[in-house]
Amino acid sequence: MLKVEGIWKTFGGITALMDVSFKVESQEIKAVIGPNGAGKTTLFNVISGVYRADRGNIYFNEKKIDNLNPVKIARLGISRTFQNVELYGHMTVLENVMVGRYCKTKSGFLSCGFRLPNMVKEEREIRKVSEELLEYVGLYDKRDYLASELPIGSQRILEIARALATEPKLIMFDEPASGLNDAETKELSLFIKRLREEKKLTIILVEHDMGLVMDISDNIVVLNFGEKLAEGTPGEIRNNKLVIDAYLGEEELE
Amino acid sequence: MFTVLLQFILSGITVGAIYALVGLGFNIIYNATSIINLAQGEFVVMGGLIMWFFSQSLQLPFFTSIILTILLVGLIGLMMERLTINPLKNADLLLMIMITVAVSIVLRGILMFKFGKDPYSYPPFTEGEPIVILGAVIQQQVLWVLGITLTCIGLIFLFFNKTMLGKAMSACAVNPTAAKLVGINVSRMIMLSFILSAILGAIGGIAITPISLMEYDKGPSLAVKGFCAAIMGGLGNGMGAVVGGFIIGILESLTAGYIHSGFKDAVALVILLGILFFKPAGLFGSKATLSVRKF
């Protein structure tokens, strides 16, 4: 489904990604792990088009996407969440999800300004889909709150709902568990697995919480200083000597 | 032919000197606060009109008048900062810029009330025959304008690069939080930046008035030109604004002379748009400085 081939990215002399390659199969849950500064978020930003890779290719369903901007990539069906939560704080929870429908709708200025029938119909559709999604993720009761009023855990869930509204085939989660307590993290791991089953999604996640990663991922890529150190199933990674030496250390694997 | 050209260039340099001072004033405040002070032109106007008031209306001696004018305009700069900018701390940048517009209207209102709508002038600093170089005539006051402008610019650069206070001000500009941590009083530095800009403007106004007359509503157009100069040199780059000011002055004068005097004022604006679209960091700026700018 997604094929990343020999990606390089440097920022003013600092190499953030060095010849990184991997593949993600359809409906797989893939985790990208590594110490801080290993290049995980940079990798997400390269895939989603925020940065352009210096070298290398990215294919999504056989289509080359490494030269596309974030808007086109989102429209192709790759959506994401952000490490620092990029919600629209001044808008309501429901409106946040509704923005996710933007790329699936097409009423123009005149239709919108005069509320022409096609727009009204589309608007009803947007609202229905968005409300259903909020129901699905369990935020329907909070739909009229401002996004900035939600606790961080709910904000991360809202970001996922918004991403789902774009009807993605592939979704990328950037540290979805950060800021969550143990119970919430448990819930999140169930939720992610449920997403894959029910929405037939392919998922890539960057995460520090090893419990979560080992629990839900089918396959793990380990980055270290921009380089791919290892790739394999949770079991393989757990026992990989290189990984243990470089990163995982003693206590984190329990 | 050549004489005419030289004459145009000379008069361009004279006006350009004032644009340079206004542009430099913009940068001093911008560097300390990220604010574009749209009342910068009024400082120049006040310099000219208040100088007229002391030297002609009150008949005070020449040097006394200059000192009093500079002190008074400096004080107005200080009051502007303490009364309007300081209380707005942490407000939206746009609101801060709007307030400088509001202050400029207040200042213009005061000037109109006190001086009316007539243009004012007073005799040049020194009497005497104009100097002729290669056939071009240079009034002595032009030399005064250039001499004073260049001295001011030199002093400002010495101040920012050699004195402790100047370095402290630069530090505030680069990183206010860090400056605070090492014990620099950021609020005082911002106040100082307004005083400095006001004084620079006043000096320009005092020097140029004998040549080009001064009236209460000249401020906005001076501000626009000075702003163009600052953008041209790269916002925040003092020397760039100075060079920009002179270039704009010369091009304006050439346009007025060779094309059409009505299009003179468009020159700075066309340059402004050209710079924004093709080299947004300014002639002497880099992309990197652009990304940290708040305005």
Place this chain on the structure above:
Amino acid sequence: MRKHVNYIVLLVLIIIFPFLIKDNYTLTIGIFAGINSLVAMGLSLLMGYAGQVSLGQAGFYGIGAYVSAILALKFGVPVVLSAIVAALVSAFAAVLLAIPALKLKGHYLAVATLGFGEIIYIILNELGPGGPSGFGDIPQVSFMGYKMTGQISYFYLIWGIVFILIIFSYNIINSRIGRAMRAIHDTETGSSAMGVDVSALKIKIFILSAVYASIAGSFYAHYITFISPTTFSLFHSVLILTMVVIGGASNLFGAVVGAIIITVLPEALRKFEELDVLVYGLILTFSLLFIRKGIVPTLLQRLKKKGMANA
């Protein structure tokens, strides 16, 4: 029903105003307030909802006035058609300006629009009919052969347009486009990742604000029948910005309230004679210092608090 209460109040005010105010002078000010409201609403959409600033609205206002007046006067184009052509010209100018300017982050659009507005002003001075002194005899609005000459009918015409455009604007704000616009205001990264084309949308809003200003300019010209460049200077752009900021950029009704205040204020200050500029500046300074969010949002906040306290 409740969400339409604003519209109904506005509509009622518009309808009864000419019945309450009989003298022509006040009606004229009312008409000017309406014209200014149109420009201010455009800028409010751009500023309050898309987070961009323009210091060149007077330029589009001027294009609207001059293009429409010249078409009607020199080429005999029917007045409403001339205003539409003028709006198209303004839209085209807005595209030319916005494409390069909006690629830049921060307040570059503000700087570029400032330059643009002043250039338009200089062009009107140098190339406009009558040069700096302007020209007159501009045809008045006529509709299906009926000439609109009465003050009251013009008042209804202008405020009718204000009313329609306020509904139009709110419809936009509460549509997919408006939501995307407000989303951009909060986070551009978070918006483009959802497939919102940030710069294309910004350009569209900028065009819309230019068209509002242009329509206002056209109706200004055909009302006053005499125009000169002074009306379209940088000072006017600043005035419009002031209207939006004073009224409250985050609310379209704020733009209307701001426009009314700024239009009425100089008239009310006439009795201060040569002190009027000073008093005007002081009022502006104080309102910026003490009502930072603008009048309408501040009032709404008060009301909300009061409501909560009562409940």
